[in-house]
Amino acid sequence: MLPIVADSCDVGQPVPALGVSYRVRSYSPPSAQIANTYTGVLPLFEIAQVDFQALFLSMSPRDSIRVDTHASDGTWLHSYKSRPLPKAPPADPYAIHLADRFDRFRWICFDLDDKRGDTLVDLATLLRWLEEAGLTYVVAASGSAGGRHVWVTSTTPLDALLVASIAKAAAKRLPTLDHGLLCNPSTGAVRPIGAPHRDGGRSQLQMPLEGEQAAALLTPATCGNPSDAFVRLSLIIDAVPTPPNVRVRLMHEHQAQVIDDELGPRLPGTPNTTLDDETYKLLTRRPADSQVSEALASLLTKLALRRWTWPMVERLMNERRHREGALLHACTSTRRGTLRTVLTDTQAREKLARQWERCVAYAATLPLTEDSAEWTETIGGIVDLVEQVQQAADACPERWATESGPADRAALDLRCLLALRSGTTVLNLDVRRAALATGHGRSTMHRAQGRLSLDSWLAPRTSDGPAGTHELLPITASHPGFTLVARGGTQGTPPPVGGRRTSLIFRLQERLAAGQHDVFAYGRATGTHCGGLGHHAGRIYQQLNEKAERPLNLTELGQHTGYQPRTVARHLARMRNLMVATRAVMTVHHECPTCEAAPGERCRTAAGTVLKRRGADQHAARQTLAAERSGTPYYRPRPGSLVAAAKALGCFGVTASRARRYAVEIELYRWWQQEEAWMHAPKAGVRTGVQTHEDQAALILTTLPRQPRRRYPRGADGRGNHQTAKARIERRIATA
Incomplete structure (x- = not known):
């Protein structure tokens, strides 16, 4: 362990070993030392008592801190502002930055908030992770009733990507963890040990009890936490490094671009100012008290995807119904045990601007919407392809009149519908989902996809998952209806893509709904x-x-x-x-071959007057046509x-029972896959994730990637008993 220097006047003299009582003269670090990187110099010691506030100030990775602000009534707003790094600890609540100006973390502080639940359970889990990763730590009471701060120091600065991945993975398993400060290296800050709390009290050291040992663990040079240990921590909690802001577009991959100019942060594209009913209700209706922040985040994300700009969002603050609706979180603030206090207009707009920047960055990671320019460019080719496929399929009706024809045509129509909705011709579609959408069985859909592939309507593609991947192929000479749909160019202007796409989607939806x-x-x-x-x-x-x-x-x-x-x-x-279909005899209205009168109009003479004869008001040709049609039956649906x-x-109820049966099969397969993953996983080390008691009766049915593990039923020979597992799942899935 490196020697620790405790006297600024005698910098080169080593301090006695930790744990020995000693007295050091007053300590006041020079400003150059404060602004510089950490040096491993311990601040004031007074008879074996460490001044942790001076310690954190001396090792601050930045030349600024964040200090809480007062409200008009003298209370704290819990709104921290940046202030220059002082020489003495402030008397007001303040926080120390965790990362430097290069977004490299000196400390990782896990903030367990008692407002979110019981922090002691999460604290035990977190400490177990740290000990298995070989990391040293310092635990402090944050100053609130049950809040805890777990400080972990690194010998070398950590990359923000690694810290964010650890924080997000830990937050999924620790409900009380406030991980936002670890995901934001620019403003992420925590109150150091000894700093005052806004509700009274101070942050106090809890573990280890010796102040000198805690100071050594908080110092990078003596903490003993290499960067490899943090990588082990990420593996223990199954943390996957957070990918950069990359949006997977419909046809190719590009790096997401967030434009930040005079219009503020926004996504590229033309703004769509028309709000749908869901967004309008979200904007104007007051959210529930427990969903105030969620409503604001949902609204701003929807507006970002519609390519709104910051001035457009800021103008929403001018109306009272908006401020009392989804913007309520931006216009108010709360403290524990008190009602919401209204912020000033300046404070509300600053808070809304911060939330808008976060939501724009999040929206950049989401798939493209139909309002995007890229969608318009790529969807045109999809609409043309679907039109050609449908015309070729309609040109050969005998192909779909065979025994397997209805299933083949339903599978083709479903692929066309999904291509129009998703904007891509390569689709992952499992047979059970296809069966429920078409009214056929899963085996029938599997064979139908194979027949369509043999006839060059579809082409199989490689797939990494259980769903089959096929590509909708363009019309070639091998298709029966190729000669009828392959035509040359046109001199006219084609109709807009939006109208053609909407009509195709409506027609395919109606056809599939009728057939299922x-x-x-x-x-x-x-x-x-x-x-x-x-x-x-x-x-x-x-x-x-x-x-x-x-x-x-x-x-x-x-x-x-x-x-x-x-x-x-x-x-x-x-x-x-x-009574599914009824007969309709067309004898009332007919066109007239003589005077070319439309159906419903009276016949006219050559001079243009209405024909009036004795007992006859129609030409003879029209009467003959009506007599011919009266003998031909016509049919219409009901x-x-x-x-x-x-x-x-x-x-x-056949479709409902099939859906329930498929739900049981999907859950049974997922349960067995989870059991196989557990069997092949190494048993040495810590079992991560939420554990359930062996006698627990409830099975959690969910599609989350990580879920509580429940033991799979097994027989006397130790093999999996699939019948018992299926029966357990059936008892827990409600009948229709």
Whole structure:
């Protein structure tokens, strides 16, 4: 251990070993030493009692501190302002910076706040982590009722990326940890040991009890904490280094750019000033007392994604309904045990500006929205591709009239819909999700994707997860409908991408929603299965629903679906018996071949007058046309009778039961994967994560990447008992 110099007048003389009582003359570090980097020089000792405030000031990584400010009534606002580094400790509450101006941390201080819960439990967990990583530490009472500060010093400055990753990983497992100061090297500061608290009291040393030993552990030269130990700490708590601000765009990856100019921090792009209903309600409605800060963060993130600028956000403060809505957190402040106090206009705008800067930085890491310029550039090609695929699929209806045709067309339509929504043709889609979206089974969707890949509609891609990855391919000469959709350029201006995309999404949504209904469940009714009309009848109903503005006859339905007329008539007869489809005879309004009168208009003579004859007000050609059409049956859908028809067939609830079964399978698979990961994990060392008692009856169903581990059921031979595990999950998933 390096010798510690305790007298500024005799700098070269070593101090006796720690733990021995001694007296040192008064200590006043020179300003140059304060502004310089840490030197390992211990400040004032008075009969084995350490002045920790002078110690922290002498080793401050910056030439400034942060001091609390007074309110008009004399209370503390808990709003720290930057002040020059003093020679003597201030009498007001103040905080010492943890990082230098190069964003390198000298100390890591874990702030456990008693307002968030029981700090003693989290303190024990944190100290166990530090001891296993081989790190020394100092524990201090922060000055509040149960708050704790755990100081960990590093011999060499630590990178902000490593400290932020440790803080974020620890915060997920320590509910009382306030990790924001460790993620913000520019303003992150903590009150040192001995500094006063705004509610009274001071921060006091708790561990170790000897002041000289604590001073040595707080000094970088004598703490004994190399940077490798902090890397071990990150591995113990499963901390993944925080990635830089990189946004994964739809077609390629670029580094996110946050523009900071005269308009303040913002994302590039044209602002969208139109607010949706959700954002408007969030802005104007007063949030719950426990969600005031969450409402402000949600609002500012939404506005940042809409490319708003700081002047636009600042103008929201001018209206009272906004200040009492989502902006309430920016306009007020709270202290423990007191009501909210209204900030001045200047203080509120400064607080809102800080929150806006944070939310813009967070929004830069989120996926692109439809308002982004990049989305408009990439979505145009996706819309063109989906239009070509749909036209080619419609040009060969016989391809979808086979036994597996309805499932293949439903899988293709689902891929097109997801491509329009996500803006990419490479999609990860598991078969269970596809089955619930189309009304087919998971095995049927798996085989349908294989058949579409063989026919060059899809192309499989490599995938790292359980979901299958396929790419929607453009139309080539190998597709049956290539000759009908491959056409040359046009002289006209194409319609806007937004309108085309919206109409395509609406049409595909309506088609898939009609095909997944319970009434079109596959199979005949048996003792164990309630059969519906089948997916072939669903395809016919889809065409009736898409052409709802005009009824279709048997010939037109056969042309759109690829079925023979007798097949269409058979399915229509069953649908008519259940009132799913009804017959419509077109005898009321017809166009006139003679005078070209539109349907609903009266016939006119050559002079333009209304035709009035004895008992006849139509031309003979129009009457002949009406007589011909009266003998041809037309059909239209009745969407309101689908539920009643499904109940009449006894197949109502098939989709809900399938969804419940798939949920059990997904949770069973996740549980077994977690058990396998635990079996292959090294058992030496500390078991991290929330642990559950072996007799705990509740199983937490969640999709979080890390969750409480529960023992997987096993048989007498030690193997996993999947039937018992499935039964336990089924008991905990509510029936519809």
